[in-house]
Amino acid sequence: MKNNDRKEQIVKTAAQLFREKGYNAVSMRDLAKDLGIKAASLYNHISSKEAILAEVILSTARDFTEHIDNTFLEEKSSVKKLEEIIESHIDLTIEKANFVACLNNDWMHLEEKNLNDYIKMRNHYESTLRKIIIKGMNLHEIEPQNPELILFSLLSTLRTLYLWYPKNKHIEKSVLSKELKNNLLKGIITI
Amino acid sequence: MKNNDRKEQIVKTAAQLFREKGYNAVSMRDLAKDLGIKAASLYNHISSKEAILAEVILSTARDFTEHIDNTFLEEKSSVKKLEEIIESHIDLTIEKANFVACLNNDWMHLEEKNLNDYIKMRNHYESTLRKIIIKGMNLHEIEPQNPELILFSLLSTLRTLYLWYPKNKHIEKSVLSKELKNNLLKGIITI
DNA sequence: GTCTATAATAGGATAGAC
DNA sequence: GTCTATCCTATTATAGAC
Numbered sequence: 186m187k188n189n190d191r192k193e194q195i196v197k198t199a200a201q202l203f204r205e206k207g208y209n210a211v212s213m214r215d216l217a218k219d220l221g222i223k224a225a226s227l228y229n230h231i232s233s234k235e236a237i238l239a240e241v242i243l244s245t246a247r248d249f250t251e252h253i254d255n256t257f258l259e260e261k262s263s264v265k266k267l268e269e270i271i272e273s274h275i276d277l278t279i280e281k282a283n284f285v286a287c288l289n290n291d292w293m294h295l296e297e298k299n300l301n302d303y304i305k306m307r308n309h310y311e312s313t314l315r316k317i318i319i320k321g322m323n324l325h326e327i328e329p330q331n332p333e334l335i336l337f338s339l340l341s342t343l344r345t346l347y348l349w350y351p352k353n354k355h356i357e358k359s360v361l362s363k364e365l366k367n368n369l370l371k372g373i374i375t376i
Numbered sequence: 377m378k379n380n381d382r383k384e385q386i387v388k389t390a391a392q393l394f395r396e397k398g399y400n401a402v403s404m405r406d407l408a409k410d411l412g413i414k415a416a417s418l419y420n421h422i423s424s425k426e427a428i429l430a431e432v433i434l435s436t437a438r439d440f441t442e443h444i445d446n447t448f449l450e451e452k453s454s455v456k457k458l459e460e461i462i463e464s465h466i467d468l469t470i471e472k473a474n475f476v477a478c479l480n481n482d483w484m485h486l487e488e489k490n491l492n493d494y495i496k497m498r499n500h501y502e503s504t505l506r507k508i509i510i511k512g513m514n515l516h517e518i519e520p521q522n523p524e525l526i527l528f529s530l531l532s533t534l535r536t537l538y539l540w541y542p543k544n545k546h547i548e549k550s551v552l553s554k555e556l557k558n559n560l561l562k563g564i565i566t567i
Numbered sequence: 568g569t570c571t572a573t574a575a576t577a578g579g580a581t582a583g584a585c
Numbered sequence: 586g587t588c589t590a591t592c593c594t595a596t597t598a599t600a601g602a603c
Contacts, residue, residue, distance in 0.1 A: 206484065207398065207400060207485070208398075209398060209401050212577075214579095222588090223587070224578095224580085225582095225587080225589080226587045226588070228581075229587075230586090234578095234580090293397070293398065294401065330558070331547070331551075331555055333540075333544055334540075334544075334552070334555050334556065337533070337539075341535075341539070341540070342529045342532045342533055344536075345535075346532075348528075348532070349524075349528040349532070353524055353525075356522070360522075361525070364525050365525065368525060369529065371562065403595075403596065404596080404597065405595090405596085413568090413569065414570060415596095415597085416570070416571080416572095416598080416600095417569045419598070420568055421568090424597080425598095
């Protein structure tokens with residue numbers, strides 16, 4: 186097996202285990218067992234357990250960052266931008282649920298430098314979303330409310346979609362997208 | 377110090393540490409250190425680390441269960457009941473944020489029997505809330521949508537309020553309550 | 568009720584053979 | 586690239602002195 190395939194496989198399997206049991210409850214022996222190798226062999230592909238976590242979380246954080254940066258720059262209404270953001274969360278949740286779950290649950294187990302990078306990206310994400318909300322408010326597209334509360338109620342739902350989706354896989358993505366937008370936006374959009 | 381005071385103090389301190397670092401990242405030495413005693417002394421008050429977690433989580437789950445059971449039995453509209461449920465989440469989050477955080481993050485580290493009890497209570501909670509939503513839908517108080525999605529988008533926000541509140545303590549509870557109800561319900565209530 | 572000492576186990580990581 | 590063997594440390598929990 187080529188080195189990079191193996192590494193990818195390790196990271197992917199780790200994401201699944203971390204999601205199920207939490208980072209600290211998964212041992213390198215557990216991970217190796219799931220891959221059908223011995224724990225020592227893992228270190229030919231990765232430098233440490235934390236490096237795996239960093240790969241899982243930071244790659245996913247970069248995905249989210251890229252999406253919102255693109256959306257931010259578009260020439261569209263704020264409401265349309267919020268809809269695109271909702272869609273990007275649905276897409277990423279469906280595409281890599283275990284990675285998104287890890288990002289949500291285990292970021293605090295990153296060490297120094299990786300933790301810093303993650304927090305920077307998260308702050309950037311929230312601040313970009315905040316700008317979109319406030320601009321929408323100024324242009325009377327969005328109800329004048331506490332923007333922090335809107336930011337929170339939106340993100341809290343989008344960030345935990347990974348908990349809900351597996352139990353409701355039967356729902357069409359297009360239906361989910363439409364209903365979730367309705368659900369989250371109708372409360373904050375001027376009629 | 378009386379035995380029960382000490383036990384309460386242990387559970388409360390544990391909840392704070394679990395919230396900050398996650399159950400598995402907190403050692404009995406860490407916990408003892410915060411209490412100014414040695415790890416071995418903890419076992420005069422509690423039987424195991426997991427028993428502390430169970431106390432934290434199950435007591436909080438019982439609080440939530442009691443609240444929703446009371447609300448369910450009242451002679452009020454479904455929307456009024458949802459407002460009461462939102463309020464109970466705000467109250468419990470403010471009152472015992474660390475406990476609520478643990479319940480959300482560390483329930484999967486409960487063992488056999490306690491895990492079972494927790495999941496039973498959670499299922500009961502969700503099924504009661506589901507009934508309220510569906511009744512409201514039948515009475516045309518709530519927009520006809522996928523009830524599972526409404527259930528999820530409500531709960532996802534209410535359950536993670538503990539993440540948001542500490543950063544926004546300056547907001548008046550009455551304002552938070554009013555704006556959050558607006559935010560969460562206006563999207564699902566018939567105009 | 569708290570201490571010291573220690574048992575028993577599990578964890579991350581490395582060395583070196585193949 | 587994977588293995589066995591092993592190091593070193595950390596962990597939960599108990600025994601028994603004070």
